[in-house]
Amino acid sequence: MFIDRAKITVKAGSGGNGMSSFRREKYVPKGGPSGGDGGRGANVVLIGDANLNTLVDFRYKRQFKADSGANGQSSNMHGRGAEDLLVKVPPGTIVKDEATGQILGDITEPGQKVVVAKGGRGGRGNARFVNSVHRAPTFAELGEPGEEQTLLLELKLLADVGLLGYPSVGKSSILSMVSAAKPEIAAYHFTTLSPVLGVVSIAEGQNFVLADIPGLIEGAHEGVGLGHDFLRHIERTKVLIHVLDVSGLEGRDPIDDFHKINNELKLYNEKLFKRPQIVAANKMDLPEAQDNYQRVAAVMREMGHEVYPISAATGEGLQALMQRAARLLSEYVEEPVEIEEAKVYEARPEDQFTIKRDDDGAFVVEGQAIEKLVAMTRFGDEEGLRRFQAIWRRLSIDEELRNRGIQEGDTVRIRDMEFEFRP
Incomplete structure (x- = not known):
């Protein structure tokens, strides 16, 4: 789970x-x-x-x-x-x-x-x-x-490469073909309800972690569906493989799908939108995909994206796709971390304290030094009690309580201890 x-x-x-x-x-x-x-x-x-x-x-x-x-x-x-x-x-x-x-x-x-x-x-x-x-x-x-x-x-998953795309475009099938991961695969939407990781081995000593990110839909950046739950898992990825169903059998236009998903990325996190992204034109084993591929590839290349025709069902083109992802990964330069404007914090003296009135009328004293003193004092020991009273006076808590209008017999509360005020 x-x-x-x-x-x-x-x-x-x-x-x-x-x-x-x-x-x-x-x-x-x-x-x-x-x-x-x-x-x-x-x-x-x-x-x-x-x-x-x-x-x-x-x-x-x-x-x-x-x-x-x-x-x-x-x-x-x-x-x-x-x-x-x-x-x-x-x-x-x-x-x-x-x-x-x-x-x-x-x-x-x-x-x-x-x-x-x-x-x-x-x-x-x-x-x-x-x-x-x-x-x-x-x-x-x-x-x-x-x-x-x-x-x-x-x-947030630590994956090097993320598979991106609408539900049922074949992301899980790709992961199962190129790694030992066994995601659930079926012919209905949202088969994958949680991210799945797999290790892709390109050559001896050369491998990377590939993540199958559950399918995104319009409005994901606003949390529609399980948008935020899914999107945050690709925040750490360095390279994105955008999987398109070029067969169009689901009744959607793959070019339209591409624009919608990238719009969600941009609205959620501008940095994600700028990550290296290659296009995997999937389901090329189907006749409909053969007819549609040239149109889709032309538009993708015009936008500056590399396109790899693949078939997750037969394995065609997957090796070349993974090798290209590995090369992009090796060329990836970590984005500079934006340093926020420095905030100046004033050191708060340990013996500083505040006094407020509780709903029951008790005077509540809060402060690091006084709370620590109460917690570490043995009140049943006469010397310990005298030491507590001496530090209490040194912190000028009596004086401040009088300024706040405390009267003899009123309750003073510190942590879980209560005292009756006596001048």
């Missing part, structure tokens, strides 16, 4: 908790703090796998959760960091953040990796908080939570 879109949820591992402990050796009087740090949580990493060519596996497993780091131990022993969770995807996969639509990565090569969720750092043990004033701290940090987000995966 060919699946080229999927939505998954990933959660990186949280950092391990820091340890609060003191040395207790027999001959070490007044042993100091010895709590070790927690280990780092595992990242979630997508990796290209050459053995995959579809996203079908994500129909059955859509949630991926990485391991958390180990907790710190006494005697200054740090917890072990967790190993990254590798999620295999086929080359050609584009990774997007569902919430923003931002492209996080484009995996085009086997072994290429994209970190899509970062693991949390381990909490620091009490030994890390010793200073000249505070010689015996009892508090230690909890591990930082790992990142979590929902991703959209979109597969």
Whole structure:
């Protein structure tokens, strides 16, 4: 089953908790703090796998959760960091953040990796908080939570040459004749409902990947039929073979078909329209095609396109067609990448925060530093609570809450924690 879109949820591992402990050796009087740090949580990493060519596996497993780091131990022993969770995807996969639509990565090569969720750092043990004033701290940090987000995966086939044309012009038959691929072939429209890849061998050590793209129709650039689903699979192709049914037995004019398909290409993606394109005049084994060929070939050549008379049924002309496609492929020059005008982003201080009112009247405080502090603080520990209050005051959150009109007893919410405001 060919699946080229999927939505998954990933959660990186949280950092391990820091340890609060003191040395207790027999001959070490007044042993100091010895709590070790927690280990780092595992990242979630997508990796290209050459053995995959579809996203079908994500129909059955859509949630991926990485391991958390180990907790710190006494005697200054740090917890072990967790190993990254590798999620295999086929080359050609584009990774997007569902919430923003931002492209996080484009995996085009086997072994290429994209970190899509970062693991949390381990909490620091009490030994890390010793200073000249505070010689015996009892508090230690909890591990930082790992990142979590929902991703959209979109597969665009990595084919060198694409077969293009209306339904039932013989694209699947061509692919089955020149490669080991076995697409479904029948005498009705839209037999091919998903792209099929095949490897064409021209000579020893010389081959290329050929894609049978399902038939396009008018309005495909607007998503008519399965237009967008099909068109995006030829975006990466370097050479196009435009297959025409020159017999005209379907009741359509092959020249008219050619113009309609190219118009769809141009409207969808101007770059696709400009790709090298050769014309395969198919079904030459039929008498009707013999009568029609000269007219079609003359028009195609007048537009600057090479025309190859072929028969997918008998194999006639296919070798010459594939050899020409291979030569065009070897001559192909990668199009220069258009660089968008640079955007200037101002670095946002980590201790910056915002305050808003929730529907229930609670004051919601959001900000990287304060949210991380809440997640990593042991509120049951008196020293940890005092440290939290000191940082709270340093960030001037109290002052800003008063400016927003907070009253004694009002609720302050940070992440999933709620506090009652006391001046």
